[in-house]
Amino acid sequence: MSQRPTILIVDDEKNTRDGLARALRKDYHIAEAENGLRALEWLETHSADVVLSDLRMPGMDGMALLSRLLAREPRPVLILLTAYGDIETAVEAMKRGAYDFLAKPVNLDRLELLLKRALAERQLGAENKRLKAQIDAKYGFENIIGASAPMQEVFDVIRQVAPTRATVLIQGESGTGKELVARALHQCSPRVHGPFVPVHCAALAPTLLESELFGHEKGAFTGATERRRGRFELADGGTLFLDEIGEIDPALQVKILRVLEERRFERVGGTETIEVDVRLVTATNRDLRQQVAEGKFREDLFYRLFVVNVTLPPLREREGDIVLLARHYLQELAAENGKTITGITPEAMDALTAYSWPGNVRELRNVIERMVVLSNGEKLTVRDLPAALRGPARAATPRSGSALRDAERQMIIDALRRHKNNRTRAAQELGIHRRTLHRKLNEYGLRESPKE
Ligand SMILES: Nc1ncnc2c1ncn2[C@@H]1O[C@H](COP(=O)(O)OP(=O)(O)OP(=O)(O)O)[C@@H](O)[C@H]1O
Numbered sequence: 001m002s003q004r005p006t007i008l009i010v011d012d013e014k015n016t017r018d019g020l021a022r023a024l025r026k027d028y029h030i031a032e033a034e035n036g037l038r039a040l041e042w043l044e045t046h047s048a049d050v051v052l053s054d055l056r057m058p059g060m061d062g063m064a065l066l067s068r069l070l071a072r073e074p075r076p077v078l079i080l081l082t083a084y085g086d087i088e089t090a091v092e093a094m095k096r097g098a099y100d101f102l103a104k105p106v107n108l109d110r111l112e113l114l115l116k117r118a119l120a121e122r123q124l125g126a127e128n129k130r131l132k133a134q135i136d137a138k139y140g141f142e143n144i145i146g147a148s149a150p151m152q153e154v155f156d157v158i159r160q161v162a163p164t165r166a167t168v169l170i171q172g173e174s175g176t177g178k179e180l181v182a183r184a185l186h187q188c189s190p191r192v193h194g195p196f197v198p199v200h201c202a203a204l205a206p207t208l209l210e211s212e213l214f215g216h217e218k219g220a221f222t223g224a225t226e227r228r229r230g231r232f233e234l235a236d237g238g239t240l241f242l243d244e245i246g247e248i249d250p251a252l253q254v255k256i257l258r259v260l261e262e263r264r265f266e267r268v269g270g271t272e273t274i275e276v277d278v279r280l281v282t283a284t285n286r287d288l289r290q291q292v293a294e295g296k297f298r299e300d301l302f303y304r305l306f307v308v309n310v311t312l313p314p315l316r317e318r319e320g321d322i323v324l325l326a327r328h329y330l331q332e333l334a335a336e337n338g339k340t341i342t343g344i345t346p347e348a349m350d351a352l353t354a355y356s357w358p359g360n361v362r363e364l365r366n367v368i369e370r371m372v373v374l375s376n377g378e379k380l381t382v383r384d385l386p387a388a389l390r391g392p393a394r395a396a397t398p399r400s401g402s403a404l405r406d407a408e409r410q411m412i413i414d415a416l417r418r419h420k421n422n423r424t425r426a427a428q429e430l431g432i433h434r435r436t437l438h439r440k441l442n443e444y445g446l447r448e449s450p451k452e
């Protein structure tokens with residue numbers, strides 16, 4: 001038996017199979033199948049490290065083959081070959097677990113690079129499983145606090161995609177924790193021992209940003225007195241976080257697209273081609289799809305970035321999380337400031353949960369910090385609140401969807417259960433007023449049972 005990795009090529013066109021086999025034969029053991037069904041038959045009695053499959057084939061197509069492969073253990077790496085116009089399907093396939101896709105006609109250099117990387121990452125599979133097992137699923141995840149249903153969903157996505165190389169786009173209002181999520185993706189990935197390199201794209205003029213990202217050679221422009229390595233190079237083996245990606249100008253968008261597709265680039269003013277192994281995570285507080293529609297952002301780049309999408313809900317839509325976060329920051333900041341503040345009164349907590357938090361978690365932290373610093377009491381009270389929060393509670397702010405309500409309802413049921421239906425104690429634990437609890441019990445139809 002050969003020591004070389006096995007690649008199964010699945011394509012209905014014999015010419016394509018032959019061409020690929022010829023190119024890969026020197027480094028790999030090659031098998032061929034003319035459609036998904038044939039491929040599965042072959043896999044009954046053999047095993048493949050990589051399945052290189054066409055997307056469109058008569059009989060069983062690439063997508064169907066993918067779903068069958070997902071159930072196999074060990075699972076081969078699946079790389080799809082796509083024709084013009086298949087990009088959305090290919091992106092969908094990546095979301096479901098395909099490793100990557102390549103456009104036809106296949107660029108063989110690109111394919112070889114992809115295969116090398118895929119096989120190296122496959123070896124890390126066992127390590128990934130161990131990492132996953134360490135994750136705390138309850139109220140927090142890598143310093144990210146959130147018990148609400150939408151945040152639990154965010155944790156699930158992170159857990160699922162962190163071990164992969166998939167590009168992740170994080171969207172959300174300012175202060176919702178986009179950078180925190182980017183760091184968590186790095187922390188939970190096999191790249192954790194590599195660098196995490198953040199770049200704030202909106203902070204630099206386009207030309208500066210280009211040399212910041214790609215580096216420059218000595219003499220590339222006035223002021224370039226030294227050769228300098230860019231952030232892509234510095235992030236080799238790790239994660240590059242491009243924050244405010246929506247602000248990048250079109251010329252630079254093209255260059256980033258090229259790095260994503262080819263994993264190589266040249267420094268500004270340079271000719272040497274540099275290859276990097278970087279996992280890209282991007283963030284924006286704009287609606288990137290809208291920017292594509294308006295012609296401000298390249299569609300092809302958008303699809304490359306959008307492979308996995310994490311949307312962080314605004315804090316005002318996560319009332320339960322406000323309570324958790326307020327308590328968390330109180331503890332942390334009281335300790336930091338040498339104060340012995342033991343809690344937040346129910347009235348003050350009601351005001352905190354009623355506020356709309358345009359600055360989201362960052363604003364909440366600042367508010368708690370200010371209250372802690374200025375307070376002299378044992379608890380934070382309404383009198384410690386900044387003026388903006390002391391006004392009448394927002395009456396008719398639209399609450400978000402049913403997932404959120406479900407989460408809140410569940411928190412209430414759990415608290416009542418823990419306190420044997422003692423509503424006063426349950427309200428205390430939830431940090432809300434007994435009156436508020438009553439209102440919510442009515443709202444959620446929980447008034448009859450459980451009884452007090
Ligand atoms: N769910 C959370 N749990 C704990 N801390 C959080 C959470 N979300 C945000 N934070 C904290 O709030 C602050 C803002 O978060 P972060 O910088 O990640 O936001 P952002 O979405 O990147 O904001 P911007 O768009 O303004 O850059 C940080 O101090 C971060 O630690």
Ligand SMILES: [Mg+2]
Pocket residue numbers: 178179243
């Ligand atoms: Mg940020």
